[in-house]
Amino acid sequence: MKEKYSQFIIVGGGIAGSIAAYACSRLKKNVVWFCPKNENLEGAIQIPPNSIRFLKNLGCFDNLKKFLNPISSIRVRDQNFKQDLSSINVDQQYFTIERRNLLISINEQIKSNANISIINEKIISFTSNKKECKCISASGDEYSSEFILGADGPSGIFRNNLVFKESEKSKKKYIFRSVIKRNKHNSILFQSSINLWLDDGWHIVYYPFSGENYLNLILVGKNSLKKLEKSNDYELELLKGINWKSINQDDIIEEIIFNYERVFLIGDAAHPIQPHLAQGAAQTFNDGSVLFDNLLSNGDDFFNLNRYANKRTKELNRVRNLSFMAGKSYSSKGIMSKIRNKLILRSEYYLDDFLKELWK
Numbered sequence: 001m002k003e004k005y006s007q008f009i010i011v012g013g014g015i016a017g018s019i020a021a022y023a024c025s026r027l028k029k030n031v032v033w034f035c036p037k038n039e040n041l042e043g044a045i046q047i048p049p050n051s052i053r054f055l056k057n058l059g060c061f062d063n064l065k066k067f068l069n070p071i072s073s074i075r076v077r078d079q080n081f082k083q084d085l086s087s088i089n090v091d092q093q094y095f096t097i098e099r100r101n102l103l104i105s106i107n108e109q110i111k112s113n114a115n116i117s118i119i120n121e122k123i124i125s126f127t128s129n130k131k132e133c134k135c136i137s138a139s140g141d142e143y144s145s146e147f148i149l150g151a152d153g154p155s156g157i158f159r160n161n162l163v164f165k166e167s168e169k170s171k172k173k174y175i176f177r178s179v180i181k182r183n184k185h186n187s188i189l190f191q192s193s194i195n196l197w198l199d200d201g202w203h204i205v206y207y208p209f210s211g212e213n214y215l216n217l218i219l220v221g222k223n224s225l226k227k228l229e230k231s232n233d234y235e236l237e238l239l240k241g242i243n244w245k246s247i248n249q250d251d252i253i254e255e256i257i258f259n260y261e262r263v264f265l266i267g268d269a270a271h272p273i274q275p276h277l278a279q280g281a282a283q284t285f286n287d288g289s290v291l292f293d294n295l296l297s298n299g300d301d302f303f304n305l306n307r308y309a310n311k312r313t314k315e316l317n318r319v320r321n322l323s324f325m326a327g328k329s330y331s332s333k334g335i336m337s338k339i340r341n342k343l344i345l346r347s348e349y350y351l352d353d354f355l356k357e358l359w360k
Helices: 015-026 049-058 061-067 099-111 157-162 224-229 280-296 301-330 334-346 350-359
Strands: 003-011 031-034 044-047 069-077 086-098 116-119 123-128 133-137 142-150 172-181 193-198 203-209 214-220 245-250 263-265
Touching (some): 003 133, 015 031, 044 099, 044 280, 049 061, 049 280, 086 099, 123 157, 142 157, 172 224, 263 301
Parallel strands (some): 003 031
Antiparallel strands (some): 044 086, 133 142, 172 245, 203 214
8 A cells, every 4th residue: 555645635526626626736735636537527507707706716717718608698488478587688797618628628727737646536535633634545545635625526425424414315306407419400499598497396497508509408396307398388399308317416405514624625515506596616616716815825724724614604505595495486386386487577677686696
């Protein structure tokens, strides 16, 4: 068993791991980054105004520009109404990006830093005390460090070991994802907008990415697949018969945990957020931005990391609760779903004010 020492160990090869590694690379930290190659790179994410602010602070936004797909509006829709329930102009403020291109751009900048060693393996165990951390890789090698940044997601080794889970079975949330390619029959779907259709107990979101050549789709609701197939709306009819991938997620507000001794978490490992306000990736970017600012400060890294954890814990509650409540509203059934949609239709500025509050 070989043993190696570094200042930081980062675990996780997705967006959170890349953001953590990028922040450390800019700060010239000595890092061993465990970055498995089998991360899910399918589909796209939204880049709302707060994401842009966080990415600019990190210093990586300009390098992403060539991959960004501009969005001109956010449309809230109901197939029973001819007009939009609400439409918000977000031109020059909102984008989408393919996950793969996001990671390629960030990782290219990381690889040029000699202080970061990238290992394409998983970590199978870890320990932490008041003095140091240790990890054992899948090949049996032992690595020691001053700190661990756990960025391996909501079902990774760090969250599974640090968060107490109720023995009772949680209520499942039914979420499905898909990606379709543009063709001459479905081109009407590829508008420069985020489309949110609210219906009776289910909803669907779709938006273009990669030069409006592909469409990212999220469908939510227990019987949403059957209800989509029964839709009579022209646009929604174009989505019938496509392949959907089920995503496992519980319908609960997840516990926030940012640190344990010398282990500090980032992204979904720290705070799984329900995907109703496009804030999952945005809050990971926020983590990276606050992590960068605090490690940039003079003084002890342990103190600075605890300051990062405390600040993000306080900030996350508001966004996490808003996302959860948005999901509850979207899943309204029967008369409540009709009342919800009529209220949105009559409240001209409500959604605009809500999103500005969310993004501030």
